[in-house]
Amino acid sequence: MCLSSSVYLLTDLSSCHLKQPRDFCCISTQSQQDELCVLAMQSVFEESLPRPSVEAVRGEMLPSAWVLQPITRHVREVVRVIYLLQVDLGTPSLPQRLLGSVARRQASVLAELDSLFSL
Template identity: 75%
Template sequence: MSKSPMYNQSVGSVWTRPLDDSTQLVYILTDSSACHLSQPRDFCCISTQSKQGGLHVLAMQSVFEESLPRPSVDAIRGEMLPSCWILQPVTRGGQELTRVIYLLQVDIGTPSFPQRLLNTVARRQAGVIADLDVFLAS
């Protein structure tokens, strides 16, 4: 999670605090200007990772935790509903590839996206996978 600003333009900064080997508290402050919103959004989440064989899963959801930053006037507090990244190795035509499943469910609070921009924002989020590929290749 801490490296997500390096490949996801909508993430301004990330703060993490480990709880154990696979779970951490995460505070995310977004740069919402790329999504045509005037105020940043922030999210307080719990994140957990699992590795089974070649399958890697990262799951996140908003939580209320006293040690995470309180809502402020500088950002609108959003809610991350159950969301995840799933990375699964596959072999296709003798070539090893990685199948990526990316599920992001958020309530960004009010004001929301204007309806006419919803497709633009959805395409930008789908581009995060391509940006991650470029980041990992470099």
């Protein structure tokens, strides 16, 4: 079963030292086969989604996906989370000195998801 929809995302990146929020206009497709669930997104130009505005910088989401897969680990049922996120945040982008911090924060988010799904 596949479900598709248009999605408008507005992100606050002030914690990443970016002054303006970023917005994205995407198509989102969700698919489930057996117990495997995939959510894929990519930027699109869609008339029904908001036009670019001066309040936010329009970013581009390149082909990206979340994959959720139930597995058994040490006799416990857990969910494996695999994700690929590719974005162009537009100009101005992240300062070079902050890239390491952002990368560590992403790893922390994944560890928190692993803990949540492992309960």
